[in-house]
Amino acid sequence: MSSVYVHFFSVSLDGFGTGEGLSREEPFGHAGERLHEWIFVTRGWKEGGSGGVDDAFVQRHDMGIGAEIMGAGKFGYPGWENDPDWKGWWGPNPPFHTPTFVLTHHTRPSIEMEGGTTFHFRDTSPAEALEEARAAAGGQHIRIGGGAKTIRSFLAERLIDHMHVAVVPILLGRGERLWDGQEGLERDYAIESVSSPSGVTHLTFTRR
């Protein structure tokens, strides 16, 4: 059976997965790229990068993912639903290379991109989206790509099997919280934590 993964979703110490003031120019708002800098300096991301625990988590990214699910807030800037030409942030060849389901109340026809990514727009529940993604994944795993609100909705129904969260030592103060409404998650998930010399702490959640 295929599993459902969250891979290196990054949050600040105060639990924000993105900042405030998101726009086409500032996809993460006032957070900028500060939540993700730790990724960009690993070997998995660029030649000559670091090869420690951060890299181990980055390199585990590609592990037989057959379908991706993301929220409307990850696919585009606030208002993309009114832009018929918007095809995501990632250019003509997005890094997913699989069927990719975008959860949105504003559906539109599917968009086939280069490299195997096809965006499908669905106005459905997490469980229904997962069922369709599983059928499309051809026996491979499914990744929940974010953002925070989407991950929360899948967590709330315990639909995620393995989640990796990277806690970055900055305080954003405002934005979208990952942990809201997750009381008692530790009863259903085994939680490990390991800190890296980079200052990032990696949390893993494995469903019991």
Next chain:
Amino acid sequence: MSSVYVHFFSVSLDGFGTGEGLSREEPFGHAGERLHEWIFVTRGWKEGGSGGVDDAFVQRHDMGIGAEIMGAGKFGYPGWENDPDWKGWWGPNPPFHTPTFVLTHHTRPSIEMEGGTTFHFRDTSPAEALEEARAAAGGQHIRIGGGAKTIRSFLAERLIDHMHVAVVPILLGRGERLWDGQEGLERDYAIESVSSPSGVTHLTFTRR
């Protein structure tokens, strides 16, 4: 010059320093003792306890503290201000053994306890309380004992020199948040993190 310390203030993964529903019977509300269990199993707390990184942080607790400051919410249950006989949670010989300043809008005469602890009740700002505590500390250090709201108010004015926060891998979902309103703290504090096999992650903040 004496320094201002926070020692092993414990929060949940979602940043709560105490639960909801505090009372005389449940000092930490629905959190119970879950935020502090990691302390109770160290060698610093009991014979035969663990001797690793958790213990190192616990044993650093006593390092020449000459005065303590705490909030009204740490000194007693909600409503203690109306109980003229309330002398704190800690029995006749509290573990502070120094002048201990309780920040409250409901002041009362000082209470001299056994073992060197004297509670003073002050309706003043963090900076004023610190000035008085420093004078009382005889050149030794000052500890800010909590709770979350009190620590936040001292952090907001950058009055804390060294802070140790223990992040416990549980999700409380509700209660009093430590991190609220602390955007950009990393600019003024060097932050280190180290995770323990117990699952706790220790964060240290050192003022730059």
